[in-house]
Amino acid sequence: MSDILDQLTEAQRAAVTHMEGPLLVVAGAGSGKTRVVTRRIAHLIQRGVWPNQILAMTFTNKAAREMVERVQSLTGERPPWVGTFHSACARFLRRDIEVLGDGRTGQFTIYDDDDQLSIIKLCMKEAGVNPHELTPSAVRARLSRAKCAGVDPDGLEADPDWQSRQVVGLYRDYERRLRELNAVDFDDLLLLSVRLLQEHPARRDVYHSRFRYILVDEYQDTNHLQYLLMRLLTGPEQNVHATGDPDQSIYSWRGAEYRNIMEFQKDFPKATLIRLEQNYRSTQLILNAANELIRFNTERIDKELFTENDSGVPTQVIHTATDRDEADWVAQRVQALRLEGVRLRQMAVFYRTNAQSRPLEERLMSAGVPYQLIGGTRFYHRQEIKDLLAHLQLMVNPRDAVALQRVVGCRPTGVGPKTVEAVVRQSADDGVAVLDLLADPAFPTRFRGRCNARLAAFAAWCRELRDLPRSPVGDCVAAVVEHSGILPHLAERQGRDPLALDRQENIAAMIDRAREFEHEHPDAALEAFLEEVALVADVDSHDPDSDVLSLMTLHACKGLEFPYVFIVGVEEGYMPHQNVIDHGSDRDVEEERRLLYVGITRARRAVALLHAEDRFLWDRASTRVPSRFLSELPSDDVERIDLVGRRSRRYSRW
DNA sequence: GGCGACCAATTTTTT
DNA sequence: ATTGGTCGCC
Numbered sequence: 001m002s003d004i005l006d007q008l009t010e011a012q013r014a015a016v017t018h019m020e021g022p023l024l025v026v027a028g029a030g031s032g033k034t035r036v037v038t039r040r041i042a043h044l045i046q047r048g049v050w051p052n053q054i055l056a057m058t059f060t061n062k063a064a065r066e067m068v069e070r071v072q073s074l075t076g077e078r079p080p081w082v083g084t085f086h087s088a089c090a091r092f093l094r095r096d097i098e099v100l101g102d103g104r105t106g107q108f109t110i111y112d113d114d115d116q117l118s119i120i121k122l123c124m125k126e127a128g129v130n131p132h133e134l135t136p137s138a139v140r141a142r143l144s145r146a147k148c149a150g151v152d153p154d155g156l157e158a159d160p161d162w163q164s165r166q167v168v169g170l171y172r173d174y175e176r177r178l179r180e181l182n183a184v185d186f187d188d189l190l191l192l193s194v195r196l197l198q199e200h201p202a203r204r205d206v207y208h209s210r211f212r213y214i215l216v217d218e219y220q221d222t223n224h225l226q227y228l229l230m231r232l233l234t235g236p237e238q239n240v241h242a243t244g245d246p247d248q249s250i251y252s253w254r255g256a257e258y259r260n261i262m263e264f265q266k267d268f269p270k271a272t273l274i275r276l277e278q279n280y281r282s283t284q285l286i287l288n289a290a291n292e293l294i295r296f297n298t299e300r301i302d303k304e305l306f307t308e309n310d311s312g313v314p315t316q317v318i319h320t321a322t323d324r325d326e327a328d329w330v331a332q333r334v335q336a337l338r339l340e341g342v343r344l345r346q347m348a349v350f351y352r353t354n355a356q357s358r359p360l361e362e363r364l365m366s367a368g369v370p371y372q373l374i375g376g377t378r379f380y381h382r383q384e385i386k387d388l389l390a391h392l393q394l395m396v397n398p399r400d401a402v403a404l405q406r407v408v409g410c411r412p413t414g415v416g417p418k419t420v421e422a423v424v425r426q427s428a429d430d431g432v433a434v435l436d437l438l439a440d441p442a443f444p445t446r447f448r449g450r451c452n453a454r455l456a457a458f459a460a461w462c463r464e465l466r467d468l469p470r471s472p473v474g475d476c477v478a479a480v481v482e483h484s485g486i487l488p489h490l491a492e493r494q495g496r497d498p499l500a501l502d503r504q505e506n507i508a509a510m511i512d513r514a515r516e517f518e519h520e521h522p523d524a525a526l527e528a529f530l531e532e533v534a535l536v537a538d539v540d541s542h543d544p545d546s547d548v549l550s551l552m553t554l555h556a557c558k559g560l561e562f563p564y565v566f567i568v569g570v571e572e573g574y575m576p577h578q579n580v581i582d583h584g585s586d587r588d589v590e591e592e593r594r595l596l597y598v599g600i601t602r603a604r605r606a607v608a609l610l611h612a613e614d615r616f617l618w619d620r621a622s623t624r625v626p627s628r629f630l631s632e633l634p635s636d637d638v639e640r641i642d643l644v645g646r647r648s649r650r651y652s653r654w
Numbered sequence: 655g656g657c658g659a660c661c662a663a664t665t666t667t668t669t
Numbered sequence: 670a671t672t673g674g675t676c677g678c679c
Binding site: 059060061084085086087112113135137186187189190250251253254352353354355375412413414415416417418419454496534535536553554555556574577578579580595 | 655656657658659664665666667668669
Binding site for chain 3: 114118121381382383499
């Protein structure tokens with residue numbers, strides 16, 4: 001017990017020892033929030049609460065894992081259930097989705113945003129919508145926004161915005177298709193869980209008696225559905241604990257409403273409010289810069305972080321001639337710090353968009369600086385990985401015709417889109433899952449189309465796929481790779497596809513990943529593996545133990561900290577982003593400012609903000625303007641270094 | 655109808 | 670860098 005309460009300030013201790021009733025902790029950047037949350041969980045457990053009566057929801061799987069580890073080392077007990085909203089919902093639905101009676105079963109597939117987009121394109125094609133007038137990604141954004149706000153097609157029909165009403169038909173088609181495919185998208189995980197709890201009080205009671213303590217981290221970034229979920233999961237005892245910081249809300253584009261945190265006390269009038277404003281992470285000068293910057297936002301609760309740390313060194317603002325010089329400066333500075341004995345894992349580079357990593361990577365590579373890229377072209381989104389996953393998804397969910405199409409298309413099978421279309425139509429007519437139809441030994445008699453030898457051979461192959469052993473997971477994935485013929489097919493393409501070798505290696509890495517998963521969860525089913533793969537975030541791949549430089553977007557850096565931080569591309573067009581300048585409101589600009597605030601407050605010892613005079617954008621040179629946010633920094637605490645016209649020409653490619 | 659080759663178009667941020 | 674479209678060949 002004693003070490004749980006060790007070295008805590010009064011405010012922190014009050015939060016840690018809070019037992020019953022609603023609790024809101026407004027925790028500024030670097031104020032020891034994680035510490036407070038993990039210790040509160042440990043404290044609850046030590047006071048006799050069973051770990052499995054606690055449900056904690058974090059923003060990323062990595063945060064969840066960390067929390068589990070820390071609680072475990074504090075208590076030595078079995079850890080509570082910690083996960084993201086999405087993974088918790090996936091588990092609720094695996095169990096209970098059939099209660100909803102919309103035709104979906106516990107074997108549902110989780111579609112990622114790419115799958116979502118292809119379904120929307122299909123719907124648009126069928127409805128004869130011109131994709132140039134209304135782009136599929138705009139439709140997706142609207143549908144997602146509607147879903148996250150809890151608006152169904154009927155509700156959208158009443159929307160005052162005609163552009164929203166325009167997509168009502170597509171919304172209905174899209175939903176119908178997902179139901180037929182026995183699939184859900186990310187938003188559905190939340191939406192259907194909310195529906196489950198709202199419409200089936202008996203299920204809700206089950207969850208209430210199971211989870212007596214609910215904790216929600218990063219509350220400023222919850223959307224309406226997540227808010228409803230929290231309220232629905234909170235039992236009559238109201239043991240709900242939310243933690244967050246309105247100044248770090250950076251996901252409004254995904255439906256996050258930081259008003260949720262502002263109104264917690266209205267929702268729970270008995271709530272205890274604890275504010276953590278002392279920062280233990282950064283130097284005074286870093287904090288001055290951050291405080292001064294965020295003061296320019298009008299919509300916020302007044303909050304001023306303070307620290308008793310050293311004043312440190314001024315924040316540097318570096319103006320270079322080109323993007324190449326910018327990358328060069330970072331590489332050289334990293335090398336210099338290394339010579340001073342700073343480890344690479346103590347440094348990180350942040351940027352606004354994933355595409356900005358390219359010039360950095362080139363310089364770092366030639367300078368011999370090892371780095372890890374968080375995000376970017378994500379592993380699980382590579383085509384060969386998606387091809388392999390489609391096989392597994394089809395095994396689990398025999399109704400997944402989208403997966404079937406991918407399986408057919410990833411290598412020559414003698415079967416093409418037209419034939420698949422006919423088979424899918426037949427399976428719909430018969431009311432039989434498409435894989436079950438194909439795998440049926442009586443397929444030729446049940447399929448009313450032409451059944452030539454190639455199709456019969458493919459049907460036999462499908463039967464073998466369906467009957468492969470599904471556990472243990474590692475063996476299953478290896479067997480599917482073997483059966484799929486993906487590797488020989490890639491080997492054959494070696495000459496024409498320069499990436500063929502990489503792809504083969506990625507497939508091998510995927511088998512390793514499955515074996516690892518099997519090792520961590522010996523009894524887990526194939527479904528569980530697919531779920532993990534579908535729901536892992538990019539920050540989840542961040543490995544703080546390997547001694548390399550970390551590169552990531554400003555969104556991905558949330559929740560992390562590094563002694564030395566570089567932020568590149570601090571220019572109009574990136575910060576704020578061009579889309580915000582062109583179409584955004586003041587509120588959107590404020591979110592961009594918060595994004596930079598989050599980046600700066602990750603740093604313990606020093607921050608450098610870089611911007612270039614000229615930059616290659618879409619293969620064309622463009623002249624850049626420093627970000628408006630740079631002029632908002634306190635000039636006394638900032639050191640401005642202008643390198644334009646000095647060493648630039650040496651490295652310039654013009 | 656299937657398949658391979660070639661060209662264009664898209665990328666803000668992510669569970 | 671993936672994908673979706675079109676074209677010519679089997």
